Amino acid sequence: MFDVFYFGAKPNLFAFEKQAVSLEDAALKAKTSHYWYIYGSNDYTGFDFDYTPVPWEQDHLHVWPTQWSEFGGAYLVCVNSLAERKYHHHTKIITAKPTTEHWTTLHDVTEFDYSWHPHPMDPPFIYVFGNQWHSPERMPTVEYRVEGATERKYMHNIRATLAATKDNWVVNADTPIKFDFTWCPDPFDPPFIYVFGNQYWEGQRSATVEYHAPGATGRKFVEDIQAELSDLDIFFIDKNNPLATSRVTGLRDLGIDVKTTRYANTMIDTIKRCAAKSKTALFWVISSENEYSEFDFDWQPEPWQRSMTHVFGSKWNKWTDTFLINKNEFLRHITWAEKLEQFPNLNFVENQLVSTSNDSSAMYYVDHGNGDARYDFPELQKKFPNIRTTRFVDNYLDTFKRIIATATTDYVWILSSVCNYSNFDFSWQPGAWEREQIHCFCNNMGQWMEKRGDTFYIPVEVFKSQMYDLELLDWFNVISYNASQDVKRWNIPVVEYESDNLIEEIKNYNFTTPYVLFANREFAGAAGENVVDCLWTEKDRTVRPYSQSGGITLVPRDVKKYLKTQMYDYPYLYKYDEGLPYNYYADNSLDVVYISNGEPDAERWYKHLEKVLDQKNVVADFPRFSNKLHRVTNVNGRVAAYQAAARASTTHWFFAVFAKLEVDKDFDFNWQPDYWQEPKHYIFNARNPVNGLEYGHMGLIAYNKRLVLENNNPGIDFTLSQPHESVPKLSGIAHFNQDAWTTWRTAFREVLKLRMFMDSKPTIETEHRLNVWCTKATGNHSDYSIWGAANALKYYDEVGGDPAKLQLSFDWDWLRARYDK
Numbered sequence: 001m002f003d004v005f006y007f008g009a010k011p012n013l014f015a016f017e018k019q020a021v022s023l024e025d026a027a028l029k030a031k032t033s034h035y036w037y038i039y040g041s042n043d044y045t046g047f048d049f050d051y052t053p054v055p056w057e058q059d060h061l062h063v064w065p066t067q068w069s070e071f072g073g074a075y076l077v078c079v080n081s082l083a084e085r086k087y088h089h090h091t092k093i094i095t096a097k098p099t100t101e102h103w104t105t106l107h108d109v110t111e112f113d114y115s116w117h118p119h120p121m122d123p124p125f126i127y128v129f130g131n132q133w134h135s136p137e138r139m140p141t142v143e144y145r146v147e148g149a150t151e152r153k154y155m156h157n158i159r160a161t162l163a164a165t166k167d168n169w170v171v172n173a174d175t176p177i178k179f180d181f182t183w184c185p186d187p188f189d190p191p192f193i194y195v196f197g198n199q200y201w202e203g204q205r206s207a208t209v210e211y212h213a214p215g216a217t218g219r220k221f222v223e224d225i226q227a228e229l230s231d232l233d234i235f236f237i238d239k240n241n242p243l244a245t246s247r248v249t250g251l252r253d254l255g256i257d258v259k260t261t262r263y264a265n266t267m268i269d270t271i272k273r274c275a276a277k278s279k280t281a282l283f284w285v286i287s288s289e290n291e292y293s294e295f296d297f298d299w300q301p302e303p304w305q306r307s308m309t310h311v312f313g314s315k316w317n318k319w320t321d322t323f324l325i326n327k328n329e330f331l332r333h334i335t336w337a338e339k340l341e342q343f344p345n346l347n348f349v350e351n352q353l354v355s356t357s358n359d360s361s362a363m364y365y366v367d368h369g370n371g372d373a374r375y376d377f378p379e380l381q382k383k384f385p386n387i388r389t390t391r392f393v394d395n396y397l398d399t400f401k402r403i404i405a406t407a408t409t410d411y412v413w414i415l416s417s418v419c420n421y422s423n424f425d426f427s428w429q430p431g432a433w434e435r436e437q438i439h440c441f442c443n444n445m446g447q448w449m450e451k452r453g454d455t456f457y458i459p460v461e462v463f464k465s466q467m468y469d470l471e472l473l474d475w476f477n478v479i480s481y482n483a484s485q486d487v488k489r490w491n492i493p494v495v496e497y498e499s500d501n502l503i504e505e506i507k508n509y510n511f512t513t514p515y516v517l518f519a520n521r522e523f524a525g526a527a528g529e530n531v532v533d534c535l536w537t538e539k540d541r542t543v544r545p546y547s548q549s550g551g552i553t554l555v556p557r558d559v560k561k562y563l564k565t566q567m568y569d570y571p572y573l574y575k576y577d578e579g580l581p582y583n584y585y586a587d588n589s590l591d592v593v594y595i596s597n598g599e600p601d602a603e604r605w606y607k608h609l610e611k612v613l614d615q616k617n618v619v620a621d622f623p624r625f626s627n628k629l630h631r632v633t634n635v636n637g638r639v640a641a642y643q644a645a646a647r648a649s650t651t652h653w654f655f656a657v658f659a660k661l662e663v664d665k666d667f668d669f670n671w672q673p674d675y676w677q678e679p680k681h682y683i684f685n686a687r688n689p690v691n692g693l694e695y696g697h698m699g700l701i702a703y704n705k706r707l708v709l710e711n712n713n714p715g716i717d718f719t720l721s722q723p724h725e726s727v728p729k730l731s732g733i734a735h736f737n738q739d740a741w742t743t744w745r746t747a748f749r750e751v752l753k754l755r756m757f758m759d760s761k762p763t764i765e766t767e768h769r770l771n772v773w774c775t776k777a778t779g780n781h782s783d784y785s786i787w788g789a790a791n792a793l794k795y796y797d798e799v800g801g802d803p804a805k806l807q808l809s810f811d812w813d814w815l816r817a818r819y820d821k
Helices: 023-029 079-084 244-253 267-277 327-333 373-383 396-404 460-467 502-508 522-528 557-561 602-617 638-648 705-710 740-760 764-775 782-799 803-810 812-820
Strands: 003-007 034-039 061-064 074-078 087-089 103-105 109-111 126-131 142-145 152-162 169-171 193-198 209-212 219-229 233-238 259-262 282-287 309-312 322-326 346-349 362-367 388-391 411-416 438-443 450-459 479-489 494-496 515-519 553-556 591-596 629-633 653-658 661-663 681-687 701-704 724-734
Touching: 003 023, 023 034, 023 074, 023 079, 061 079, 074 079, 233 244, 233 267, 259 267, 267 282, 267 322, 267 327, 309 327, 322 327, 362 373, 362 396, 388 396, 396 411, 396 450, 396 460, 450 460, 450 479, 502 515, 502 557, 553 557, 591 602, 591 638, 602 629, 602 661, 629 638, 638 653, 638 701, 638 705, 653 661, 701 705, 740 764, 740 782, 740 803, 740 812, 764 782, 782 803, 803 812
Parallel strands: 003 034, 061 087, 126 152, 193 219, 233 259, 233 282, 309 346, 362 388, 362 411, 438 479, 494 515, 591 629, 591 653, 681 724
Antiparallel strands: 034 074, 061 074, 103 142, 109 152, 126 142, 169 209, 193 209, 282 322, 309 322, 411 450, 438 450, 515 553, 653 701, 661 724, 681 701
16 A cells, blocks of 8 residues: 655644645655655545556656645555646545634524535635625625634635524514515625514515614614514314314325314304403414415515404305404404404404305205206216205295205205306305305396396305295395306207297107207207296296297296196286397298289289389398299189188298289388197188278288198188187278279179178178278269179078078179079
C-alpha cells in the first residue's frame, strides 16, 4: 500500500499516516512510488485506498472531489511526476464533514452546512454567507476565514437559517396562528413597525402580526410572508341521517379534528351547546347532511366581519347549516333571538360553497305506468339503492298521503316516472326560511313551462300536520314552484293516424302513459318532445288541442272512461285564453270540388271561385295551406255526382261547391271540421235571390269523403241522410234562377223535401220556409219558382208521400220529363 499523508485534522485511518503541509512536502517524505494526500475532516467510509493506477496513468495526479469542489477529497500522486501536474479526475465523491475550524457564526443560527470548504487552489478569502431572508452583503451571518485572508468574498450558493425569536414581535390574532418568527428586517433599513397579513388578507387589511423595530414609528407592510390562521374548533352536528357516521370518520381520516354533537330541538339550541364547549373565539358548526371533504376550514372572514355570523350556502341556496360563529356575539344575540335567521349580522358567504348531499333524504318513485320507468328507474336505483316505488292513485295528494305515512326522514324526495332525471341534482336543499314549504320543480322550462310539475321535496312533519285537512294539494300552506332546475318530461307517445275519426282512434287505443298526442299529420311527431300538462288531479288532466280542427290533440288517459260519441263527453277541456301555444299546428287546407251539370252560369261561377281561391291562397305560407281545386262535370244522378266529387278529393273532408253558387269572396276556406266529434257533413248557408231565404239549401257543404262514398242509399236529401251539422256562415248567393228549367227543378226538389219534413219532423222553421217558397218570388223566372213549388206539392199529394216515388226527383231525366209535361 502507498504512503498516506494528511492535512488538517488527523483522520486516524492508518497507523502509518503522517502529516504534510502540502503535496510537495508529502513528496519529499514519501518512501513509495506513489502516495496518498487527504484532508483529515472528510468521510472516507468505503473509499478504496488500495487503488493502483493502470500503467498508462501511473504518472498522473489522481484527484477525487468533494460535494463542494473537484479538489479537496483525496489525491494519489506519483512522486516523480508531481511537477507536471497532469490531473486525472475521478467521479466518486468523498463527503466533506462539518467542522468548526475556520468558522465564525455572527447570529443565532439553527441550520447551516459547516461541511463547506473553499476550492484548494483559490487565494485566501474571508468567505461570507447570508441567511434565508437577506443576502451576505446585507446581513453577514456566517464567515469562513482562510489563514492569512484579508479580502471578503460573498457566497450565495448556501445560506444559514436564522433561529426564531420572540423579541420585538406582536400578535394581533384571536385564534392560533402559524408564522415564521425567524424573519428579521434588513439591517440597512431605517426602523419600522413591520406589518404582516394572513393567507386571506394582506397586512393593510388585517395586521395579524407586527415586528416593532426599536425606535420605530412608521409602518411598513410586508407582502412576501404571511401568517396562517388555523385550528378553530369544529363541531359536527349529527342529524341521524344514514351518512352521518361515515362522514365524520372521513373528516378525521383527512386529519380534520371534529367534535360531534347531537342535533337538539332547533339549530340555535344546538349551537348554544357548541358555544359552551368551544375553546376558540371563533368556531365552526357543520351538518351531517353535507359533504366537507373539500371544504377549506382555514377560511377567515374580512377583518371587519369577524364579529358577524357567517352562513355558508351551496350552489342551490344560501343556507346549508354550515356556520362560522363568533362565540361572544352569538351569546349576546341569543338573549333575544329565537332563530339564527333573526340575527342582525348574518353574512352569507359567496366565495366558498358547501357540497350538499344527494341522498340525505328518503326517495320515492311514483310509477304512472309509462314504459319510460323501465329505463330511468334502474339508473336511479344504482345511485340511490334505498329508493322505493309506489303506484300513482288518481291524484298526487292521495299518493303523497300514502308515502308520508311511512317516511322516517325529515324530508322526502318524490319523483315521477314521467320525468327524466339524468341531469337532475338531488343535492338541492331549501333555504332556512323555506324548510316548511313543499318545493315543486317545474317541468320543461321555457316558453311552454308547466310550473305544477311532478318532482317534489316535502317536509314530512309539516305535511303530516296538514294532510288530513287537505282536499287538494294546492291547499297546502305554502307550495314553492322551483325553477332552479329544469325537469324534462319523457317524450309522450305520438299516435299518427290516417283516418277521419279521432274518437274511434282514442276508443281503440290502449293507453300506457298519462297522456298521448294523437296527430292526423305525419310530421306532427316532433310535437311529442315538449308537450306537457299538469297531472295533479283529473281536473288538471285536460284535453288540449294542438291544431284548429283538433286533428292533433293531447289526450289524457282519463278520457276513455267518459268517451261515447264525442270529445265533449269529457268534462275537462282546455281553452287557450292567452293565445295559442308555440307548438300549435295549422291544418292542411281542405280540397274544393266544383260540381256542375249543365247549369247556364256554371263557367261564370267556376271562374269566380278560382279568383276567390287565388286571392286567398296568395297569402298562404306553405303549399299545404292552399286549397286544391277539382271539378266534376255532367255526372248524371245526385249520388253519382257526389261520390265522383269525393273520389276527386285528396282530403278527408272537401268543400262541395255547386254550379248555382256565387261563392262569397270573404268565405273562410281555412275553416276546418271538428275532429272532437264523430265524422259528419257540415252545411253552410246560402242566400236565395228569388225569395230571400238564407239557410243551408244550395249552400256550400263540407262533405266527409268516407261518408259520401258509403252513402249509396240516401233518403230524399243526400246530405241530411247522414250525420250533419249546420254552420251559420254565409257561403254565397245561390243563383238557381238562371233559366226556367233550372228554376223550376230547384224549387220542385226543395219543396218536395220541405213537405216531407213537415210530415215527419214538423218545425216552425220548416213551415216558414215552405210557405215562402210557395208564395214569394221576385226577379228572373220567379214564376217558375212558384210553379215548381206548386207542382211539388201536387206530386207529393198524388203519391201520398211515398218515399220511393219521391226518390225519383233525384233522376234528372225523370225531372225533365215532369217539367216538359
